[in-house]
Amino acid sequence: MFSAIWDTFEGFLIALRALRENKARSILATLGIVIGVMMVVLMVTIVAGLNASFAKQLAQIGSGTIYIQRFPWIIQDDFFVYRNRPRMTMRNYEDVKRHSLLASSVTPYVDTMRPIAYKSETVTGVMLIGTDDTYLATTDVLPEVGRFISPLDAAANRDVCVIGTTVSENLFDQENPIGKRLKIGGYYYKVVGVLEEQGSMFGMSMDSQVIIPLGSLTKHFGRRRDLSIIVKAKDPSYVADLNDELTGIMRRSRRLQPGEGNNFSINEQSQLMDTYKQITSGVYATGILLGGISLLVGGIGIMNIMLVSVTERTHEIGIRKALGARRIQILRQFLIESALICAIGGIIGVGIAWGGSKIISQYMPAVMSPAVALGGMAFAALVGVGFGLFPAAKAARLDPIIALRKE
Amino acid sequence: MNINSELIILRDVSKIYQVGKIEVPALKGISLTIRHGEYVAIMGPSGSGKSTIMNLIGCLDTPSSGDYFLNGDNVSEMTDDELAHIRNKQIGFVFQTFNLLPRANAFRNVELPLIYAGLGPGKRRERALETLTAVGLGDRVNHKPSELSGGQRQRVAIARALVNKPSLLLADEPTGNLDSTTGDEILQLFDDLHQQGNTMIVVTHEESIAARAARVVRLLDGEVLSDTMNGKR
Ligand SMILES: Nc1ncnc2c1ncn2[C@@H]1O[C@H](COP(=O)(O)OP(=O)(O)OP(=O)(O)O)[C@@H](O)[C@H]1O
Ligand SMILES: [Mg+2]
Numbered sequence: 001m002f003s004a005i006w007d008t009f010e011g012f013l014i015a016l017r018a019l020r021e022n023k024a025r026s027i028l029a030t031l032g033i034v035i036g037v038m039m040v041v042l043m044v045t046i047v048a049g050l051n052a053s054f055a056k057q058l059a060q061i062g063s064g065t066i067y068i069q070r071f072p073w074i075i076q077d078d079f080f081v082y083r084n085r086p087r088m089t090m091r092n093y094e095d096v097k098r099h100s101l102l103a104s105s106v107t108p109y110v111d112t113m114r115p116i117a118y119k120s121e122t123v124t125g126v127m128l129i130g131t132d133d134t135y136l137a138t139t140d141v142l143p144e145v146g147r148f149i150s151p152l153d154a155a156a157n158r159d160v161c162v163i164g165t166t167v168s169e170n171l172f173d174q175e176n177p178i179g180k181r182l183k184i185g186g187y188y189y190k191v192v193g194v195l196e197e198q199g200s201m202f203g204m205s206m207d208s209q210v211i212i213p214l215g216s217l218t219k220h221f222g223r224r225r226d227l228s229i230i231v232k233a234k235d236p237s238y239v240a241d242l243n244d245e246l247t248g249i250m251r252r253s254r255r256l257q258p259g260e261g262n263n264f265s266i267n268e269q270s271q272l273m274d275t276y277k278q279i280t281s282g283v284y285a286t287g288i289l290l291g292g293i294s295l296l297v298g299g300i301g302i303m304n305i306m307l308v309s310v311t312e313r314t315h316e317i318g319i320r321k322a323l324g325a326r327r328i329q330i331l332r333q334f335l336i337e338s339a340l341i342c343a344i345g346g347i348i349g350v351g352i353a354w355g356g357s358k359i360i361s362q363y364m365p366a367v368m369s370p371a372v373a374l375g376g377m378a379f380a381a382l383v384g385v386g387f388g389l390f391p392a393a394k395a396a397r398l399d400p401i402i403a404l405r406k407e
Numbered sequence: 408m409n410i411n412s413e414l415i416i417l418r419d420v421s422k423i424y425q426v427g428k429i430e431v432p433a434l435k436g437i438s439l440t441i442r443h444g445e446y447v448a449i450m451g452p453s454g455s456g457k458s459t460i461m462n463l464i465g466c467l468d469t470p471s472s473g474d475y476f477l478n479g480d481n482v483s484e485m486t487d488d489e490l491a492h493i494r495n496k497q498i499g500f501v502f503q504t505f506n507l508l509p510r511a512n513a514f515r516n517v518e519l520p521l522i523y524a525g526l527g528p529g530k531r532r533e534r535a536l537e538t539l540t541a542v543g544l545g546d547r548v549n550h551k552p553s554e555l556s557g558g559q560r561q562r563v564a565i566a567r568a569l570v571n572k573p574s575l576l577l578a579d580e581p582t583g584n585l586d587s588t589t590g591d592e593i594l595q596l597f598d599d600l601h602q603q604g605n606t607m608i609v610v611t612h613e614e615s616i617a618a619r620a621a622r623v624v625r626l627l628d629g630e631v632l633s634d635t636m637n638g639k640r
Binding site for chain 2: 006007010017021315316318319320321322323324325326327328329400401404
């Protein structure tokens with residue numbers, strides 16, 4: 001055991017000397033490995049970055065939150081199947097609110113895009129949301145200034161609004177927005193609060209929105225709008241059960257017969273995550289495959305170089321064998337050499353990928369983890385061992401006297 | 408070790424080289440016994456098979472036919488690694504063409520057998536330097552073969568053969584490139600090694616060197632022409 005470690009160390013020194021004698025060739029030989037490792041490491045880094053950022057954005061939806069809606073978030077089959085579904089109604093909402101035991105809060109939600117005006121300023125692309133006071137508890141947003149829609153506002157369908165930070169900045173600049181009257185599609189709404197900044201989700205700003213009581217929205221902007229019911233579980237761990245419970249409540253609310261399919265969708269965060277993973281795993285697999293192919297090509301390059309090296313150094317091998325080198329010692333010497341060449345390639349590849357990730361991280365999330373970096377190097381060395389095996393075995397099997405005669 | 412017991416027994420050993428379709432017989436049925444502690448000179452004209460028989464005795468090559476027993480063990484039945492072990496521990500071989508690693512300096516060359524003997528770096532350094540000094544190269548330790556004269560290279564080869572303290576020393580024309588003074592020093596070293604009980608087999612063209620050995624084996628065309636004990640001639 002000790003002697004094996006010792007021999008490995010000796011083999012390492014011998015290999016190091018051999019590499020020093022063939023610097024240029026070794027570097028060239030490892031080019032394929034450099035590219036392969038770089039691609040794989042970069043791919044893993046980018047996908048990991050995207051995953052982390054997606055998960056972060058998804059977390060804004062909240063893992064304990066369920067959306068009962070007419071359509072599923074991800075439509076896998078023909079949209080036609082869903083087209084004839086009935087709209088969600090306030091009755092559905094009331095049934096859910098009344099019967100759900102696992103929900104901590106149930107919120108009705110309708111949205112539509114409207115331009116918002118204040119004096120001479122107008123902002124477009126603003127999401128107008130109709131909901132009630134429970135929205136706060138269900139979505140965890142908080143007003144930064146002023147207050148949110150009160151139960152009374154909601155019950156009386158008052159024309160009051162809470163605005164997002166972007167809307168506030170665009171319309172009011174230095175003015176205090178509280179108490180001011182906005183114009184939304186011809187109707188005046190009094191600003192009662194400004195929401196805290198929420199950032200963006202999937203590229204959409206969450207701060208360019210205006211929230212008004214649901215009744216006010218249906219009164220002024222039409223009642224044939226698609227209602228969503230947002231349900232928050234008492235605890236995120238209840239989500240699966242809540243899902244079942246809501247399905248039951250909805251089926252009863254709609255008087256569906258056993259055997260009839262659901263004509264509504266129960267959407268939750270994990271569905272998005274699953275779909276996202278399906279998509280990225282495809283990208284991931286392609287990247288790994290391409291990286292794998294260049295590693296394979298790189299490995300064959302290493303094998304080729306090592307075969308040349310063994311042929312060139314046949315005389316040296318003969319000398320070593322004549323002086324008592326056993327097969328395993330020759331084998332180890334050449335294996336270590338090819339592993340070392342590849343490990344150097346791996347280090348260079350990881351280095352380039354690291355630089356690349358720094359550049360990429362300015363445009364999209366990409367952070368190389370030490371585990372990925374080390375893994376890349378170790379894998380390169382492993383490729384070296386794998387593809388060095390054949391040349392090394394060839395060297396180890398050489399007949400000493402025949403090897404000695406080769407100059 | 409039992410002195411005067413047989414160390415080397417060659418029994419009807421032949422070596423045939425295949426060159427294309429032509430068979431070149433280098434040794435033709437040689438039988439030879441060498442005892443522990445003997446000092447044997449092998450002589451013969453160029454091409455008579457001296458190097459060939461040395462390679463066989465040195466466990467580097469195997470006979471085409473016939474048997475070779477070393478210390479009572481049949482060499483042709485040994486594995487590669489067993490032969491490597493014997494070459495490393497028991498045999499010191501000074502090659503006619505030196506066979507030094509061209510890119511390693513004198514020290515690294517001499518150190519080589521010690522690496523494969525499993526010695527640590529400290530011990531290796533000590534032994535290698537000691538042996539290089541003994542052959543008069545204490546001041547050429549860091550020179551590569553290309554930076555040494557022919558005679559100096561030969562002495563590196565001799566140091567390398569001696570460094571692992573083998574009990575059997577095989578030298579193929581060890582003084583061929585040496586001037587008479589250094590040659591004499593090397594021969595004196597061989598005499599000392601022989602005095603210490605080592606078995607010496609030396610190939611030479613020079614009668615004066617052969618005269619130092621106790622026994623002279625003459626080869627001609629791959630056959631033993633004569634096998635005489637010095638002083639009994
Ligand atoms: N590898 C080989 N292939 C073919 N023939 C060989 C080979 N090695 C040696 N021979 C032949 O075998 C014969 C013996 O060669 P060997 O090298 O043993 O001679 P030698 O006595 O050592 O000669 P010298 O004094 O010149 O060194 C020669 O005829 C030579 O041509
Ligand atoms: Mg010869």
